[in-house]
Amino acid sequence: MATLWDAAFTDLTTPRPQGHPADGADPHFHARTLLVRATEVVRVPPAFHARDLRALDSLGKDPTLTAALHASRDSKITQTLAAGLQLADRFESAQKPPACYARALISAAMDACRLGWDAPLPDGFLRDAASGYLTDEQRTEAGPGWFTSALADARAQVQRVAAALEPVPRRDGMGARPDVSRLADYLDAHGRAVREHAVPPQPFWAAAAAHAEGAGLLARLSREAEARHLGDDAERLAGLATAAGDHGAHTMLAEMRERAGDWQGAERMARLASDGGDPRGCAVLAWLRERAGDHEGAERMARLAAGAGDTDALRSLMEKREQAGDRLGAERLARLAAEARDPGALRRLARARERTGDTESAERLYGLAAGAGDKRPYNALVRRLERSGNGRGAEETARMAADAGNPRCYTTLAWIRERAGDRQAAERLARLAADAEDRHALRELAELWERTGDRHGAERLARPAAEAGDPDAPRRLDWRRQRRGEG
Structure with missing residues (x-):
């Protein structure tokens, strides 16, 4: 059994043409004689399919294979196995000039990648950052051509398949992009392990500021x-x-x-x-x-933020003032939030007042929130008015909610009246809800009456429910009767 790169196999097995001008005997005669008799030649693909990778990952026994699997770009595991360990060995052993200069470039590339640099690495960045990874003595010994020599060393292929710093293909067209590199996958993984807690030196940050591009990368x-x-x-x-x-x-x-x-x-x-x-x-x-006690300054900055579309600060300050007992200050901030198109602050303040038993203030704030365009407080306001005995106010609020696009308030009020035993009012309100395009209100009330034995009332509501856009209402009543065994 033997392994060979494809190009080497082709060189060794291709016969020398007759009349070849080179002098001397065929240098590969014996190798060719052996290889052409091979019973099986397995050609390993340049990259593996996803199913092969899953099978490899499921083995989970060989640490070298596992490392190659997780450190290979474009599923090129064979190339990593052939050169990854040698790349790491060369990096670790490059301690003295001139090898240390290539090591400095690779170290800068490792730090850049582990800190989120996901773009090609400019040669200028590697050059400017390298000094931070060298001792005073190493920097002193560097000659005028140190960078050119170090870059060539870092780009030299190991085992003819991989280099520490690899070329980057052009975005379109052929060839490599000039003046940029990318770190080999295996060395990227190696750097994340061995330099996990290392703080990049100051020249790294200066070089990053000079050469990094793109708002996301800089951030x-x-x-x-x-x-x-x-x-x-x-x-x-x-x-x-x-x-x-x-x-x-x-x-x-x-x-x-x-x-x-x-x-x-x-x-x-x-x-x-x-x-x-x-x-x-x-x-x-x-x-x-606010934390520093400058409440006036806090409000001023919160208003500026709200004017730019961020009302979080106003809501946060409102809650702090309410908790501190400054009710007038809390309401002022909630009104400012509503003026900044965030009426939810008024609703939250109303809910807080309601929890403390201040129903009068809660009703007023719910009304302000509704008037500011928040549809959600209407239900709470309707329930509050009804519980306080203000039935006319509750119905008027439900009408306002329906006009604002929230007809469910009529339905909510209908159920309140139904539970209170006022079926006539419940039916009237359910019909108002249906007229306001809550097409399920009549059917829901009809089903309740059907369950409580008011068959005539249920049928009376089912027909207008169907006319209001809920065609399932009569059919659902028939289904319920069939389940009870009625005709």
């Missing part, structure tokens, strides 16, 4: 710098991300610094975010001002 790198307590680098990258179109980068830093207890740094980042057009920056500033 990711900023987040990674902040997580490693590299505030200056994080701010610089966040500023670049904002300039590239990611207006949330500074807000992200503000939130991270707030969680870390750096309120001054958080406020500085939040101001940069709001200056850059991110309303969440104003919201963060509002929370920070």
Whole structure:
């Protein structure tokens, strides 16, 4: 049994043409004589199918195969097995000049990949970052052509199949893109393991700021710098991300610094975010001002955030004021949120007042929320008015809800009257609900009456239910009677 690369097999088994100009005997005569007698030649494909990969993964016994499976780009496991370990060995053993310079480039590429750099790596980035991975002595010994030599070394193929830094194909057309590389999959996996807790050196961050492109990549790198307590680098990258179109980068830093207890740094980042057009920056500033006791400043920033479309800060401040007993302040903030097209704040405040037993205030706030365009408070308001004995007010509110596109309030009121024994009012309200296009109201009431034995009343409601757009109503009544064995 033997293994050969395809090109080598072809060289060894192809007979030399007659009249070949080369002098001397056929150099592959004996190898060809042996190989042409092979009983079986298995040609391994360049990449494996998904079913083969699943079968390989199910074995789970050989650590080398498992590593190759998870570290191979485009399912090219054979190439990883042939060169992956050698690539890692070359990287680990490259400690002295000139090999250490290629190692520095590869180390920078490893850190970039594990920190989320998902684009091709520019040669300029690798060159500028490399100094951080070298000792003073190694940097001193570097000659003028160190980078050209190191890059060529890192791009040299091992076993003729894989290099530490591989070329990147053009987006269209043929050939490789100039001046960029990508890290070999096996070394990417190796770097994530051996450099998991390593903090990239300062030249790495400076090179990233100089060469990284795209708002998303810059924001990711900023987040990674902040997580490693590299505030200056994080701010610089966040500023670049904002300039590239990611207006949330500074807000992200503000939130991270707030969680870390750096309120001054958080406020500085939040101001940069709001200056850059991110309303969440104003919201963060509002929370920070509120925590610092500057309630006026907090409201001012919350209003700015709401004016830009983010009403979270107003709602949050409203809840804090309500909990602190500042009822007038809470209502003022809820009204501001409603003016900013978020009437839900008024509804939530009404619910909070209702839970404390302040029904009068709750009714008023539910009404304000409904008047501001929130359909959800109508049901609560109808129930509240009915329980307080204001039946006329409840029906008037149900009519307003139907006019606003919420006919179910009529149905809710119909069920309340039904439970109170006022079937005449329940039927009248169910008919109003049907007229307001709640097509199930009459059928639901008809089914209730059918269950309680009022067959005549159920039939009386089933016919107009069908006319109101619920054709199943008569059929459902017949089905219920058949289940009871009635004709």
